[in-house]
Amino acid sequence: MSRDIKDVIRESIKGDRAAQKLLYDTLAGKMYGLCIRYARDETEAREILQDGFVKVFQHLGKFRFQGSFEGWVRRIMVNTALERFRKEDHMTASIEDIDFQDPPGRENILSELSAQDLLQIIRELSPQYRVVFNLYAIEGYSHKEISQMLNISEGTSKSNLSRARSILQERIKRLNKTG
Amino acid sequence: MVRMEKKGKHIDEVFRERLSDLNVTPPTDAWSEIEDRVHRRKMILFTVPRLVAASLLLFVLTGSLWLIFLREPSDNGLADQPVFSSHTQKDLSSAEQAKTKNIALPAGENIRKTARPAAKKGSENTTSGKAAKKAKTTPLYSASHTVPMTSGISVVNSKEAPEIVPAIQLAFMTPKNAVVLYKLRNITPALDNNLLNQYIQAESLPVSPVLKKQPGKKGTWGIGGDFGPVYAYRHLSEGSPQIVSYLNAVENGMVSFAGNVSFFYERNRRLTVQSGIGYYRLGQEVNDVVAFRMKKSGELAILKSKGNDFINVSEGKLGYSGTPVFVANRKAPGGNDQVEFLLIRLGADTYEPVDVQLKQELEFVEIPLLLRYKVIDKTMGLNVIGGIGTSVLVKGQTSVISDQGTTLIGDLYELQKTNFNGTFGLGLSYSISTSLRLRLEPVVKYYLNPVYRSPEISTHPYSIGIYSGMSFYF
Structure with missing residues (x-):
């Protein structure tokens, strides 16, 4: 961690608005990119971002200056997104009656898609799949960790991940056809 | 299986590479709200206990003011009261001959007579303007001049009160309550009317119209009912500004109705206490909804928000219980279906929005529990109404309004059952007779506690109603 960012954090802890704004400007783009992956739309992404940064500044004094500050903020953002998700109680929903088939693939289609395309596809997932896919595939959490974070079984986490992947493949295929 | 696993991991990698550090410019005004929330002082929120305490305090203060300024005068306060109307002064002259009379009282009743001390100093010219004027400013009696009575009411004799006015001016005292006949406009029910009538007849006294029973006399009871249209909506507090803004944009108030049956206790001519039981139908309309009609059957089968698949409402959580299956929420109680997947499964050739x-x-x-204070005390009167109420939610339900009519789809969940509200209003009243009144009252009712609370919002229903009704006084 650079000396500069530490100074900015310390000033922010003291309530210096300019320092807080600087911290926000430094991380807001990346954090909004994270939020938008967990949210169903821009409005929700903005709310997660705002709620998350309010928590960051309220708890900034607890940051021990060990490890990455960006990683600390990122965890707060993920937790904020999960809090909203848990409140809406998505995990108990079931779609057992829906048959998803693994589509025959052209994996190389993936390399042709832009980040915006991928973002759009991931946001079209239902919340429980979107969250598990984000946590596992992008954030790198294990199924055990995800099961604890979301209060679900590891089996459910694996099942949701599998179905999320299937849906993503189906959407990518459809996107390719229409494109 | 191995192939699927590999493919899955490949997808994971692609998404991770492209999205893990994705940098997206946030909305430009996002910071200002964060800054406000971080730095603003915590608002003192009116929680339910505080509101109830405030209401009780208001009630106590109102009662105290009433006791100080508005209550019926006791015997110590008589000197400040007007003594005669011009009408009664004229009538009294014919009864001036009454001097010392005895009228039997019910057995065991202990009544004292009093004579006003000023009378001893006065002349016998009691009906003159001078005497009447004097009577307005001089206490009629005091405790030091009470004379124990054993078996009846006596007109104060001329020796004790040489200028004594006719019987109707006499002051009677019961052990519990002073009843002052001279105060014609405020004769109290505590006075034994039979006794008074006996005396009036015995003396052939002219009876002034003001002696007739009037509503608004101290201690009068009444019953009544009101009914009327109300505009019902809600106020959102303690919420996420974005959610509140969204809900305010997509929800509207609605016209409904309410009514009540009440009983009244008129403490005096101006102040009335009211209670009873009322029925209120409140609610709102939500516009951000689209239904999917099955092309084959024409039935509305799926319900979702226009913008999202989640229908967000401010008054409770939606559920469904009707047939055909409405999906009124992403996860409806007791149901498994989800809008997004149902639409995928059904296909666009199956439904139309x-x-x-x-x-x-x-x-x-x-x-x-309401207090009514009569600001204008005439045939056409004006009341100020205020108070609190305890209300129990007996039903919360949702209907869909479409071109096919109104269809009940299910109940609302997670609503507060017992609630407290505050009421304020103005009331016009018209006295048809001494016992019957008509009323027209615009009244605002606001629920002090949130009837529904979620992490994003707290919902306080309110209503603005124009009630019409009548009341009958015994």
């Missing part, structure tokens, strides 16, 4: 409205209705039964 139709604009609809949701109607949320909350039904309350309420026991109010």
Whole structure:
């Protein structure tokens, strides 16, 4: 961690608005990119971002200056997104009656898609799949960790991940056809 | 299986590479709200206990003011009261001959007579303007001049009160309550009317119209009923500004109705206490909803928000219980289906979207405790009404309004059952007779506690009603 960012954090802890704004400007783009992956739309992404940064500044004094500050903020953002998700109680929903088939693939289609395309596809997932896919595939959490974070079984986490992947493949295929 | 696993991991990698550090410019005004929230002082929120305490305090203060300024005068306060109307002064002259009379009282009743001390100093010219004027400013009696009585009411004799006015001016005292006949406009029910009538007849006294029973006399009871249309909506507090803004944009108030049956206790001519039982149907309409009509059957089968698949409402959580299956929420209680997947499963050739409205209705039964203060005390009167009420939610349900009519789809969940509200209003009243009054009253009712609370919002229903009704006084 650079000396500069530490100074900015310390000033922010003291309530210096300019320092807080600087911290926000430094991380807001990346954090909004994270939020938008967990949210169903821009409005929700903005709310997660705002709620998350309010928590960051309220708890900034607890940051021990060990490890990455960006990683600390990122965890707060993920937790904020999960809090909203848990409140809406998505995990108990079931779609057992829906048959998803693994589509025959052209994996190389993936390399042709832009980040915006991928973002759009991931946001079209239902919340429980979107969250598990984000946590596992992008954030790198294990199924055990995800099961604890979301209060679900590891089996459910694996099942949701599998179905999320299937849906993503189906959407990518459809996107390719229409494109 | 191995192939699927590999493919899955490949997808994971692609998404991770492209999205893990994705940098997206946030909305430009996002910071200002964060800054406000971080730095603003915590607002002192009116929680339910505080509101109840405030209401009770208001009630106590109102009662105290009433005791100080508005209550019926005791014997110590008589000197400040007007003594005669011009009408009674004229009538009294014919009864001036009454001097010392005895009228039997019910057995055991202990009544004292009093004579006003000023009378001893005065002359016998009691009906002159001078005497009447004097009577307005001089206490009629005091405790030091009470004379124990054993078996009846006596007109104060001329020796004790040489200028004594006719019987109707006499001051009677019962052990519990001073009843002052001279105060014709405020004769109290505590006075034994039979006794008074006996005396009036015995003396052939002219009876002034003001002696007739009037509503608004101290201690009068009455019953009545009111009914009327109300505009019902809600106020959102303690919420996420974005959610509140969204809900305010997509929800509207609705016209409904309410009514009550009440009993009244008129403490005096101006102040009335009211209670009873009322029924209030409140609620709202939600516009951000689209239904999917099955092409084959024409039935509305799926319901979702226009913008999202989640229908967000401010008055409770939606559920469904009707047939055909409405999906009124992402996860409906007792149901498994989800809008997004149902639409995928059904396919666009199966359904067509139709604009609809949701109607949320909350039904309350309420026991109010209201105070009415008569600002204008005439045939056409004006009242100020205020108080609190306890209401119980008896029903919360949702209907869909479409071109096919109104369809009940299910109940509302997670609503507060017992609630407290505050009431304020103005009331016009018209006295048809001494016992019957008509009323027309615009009244605002606001629920002090949130009837529904979620992490994003707290919902306080309110209503603005124009009630009409009548009341009958015994």
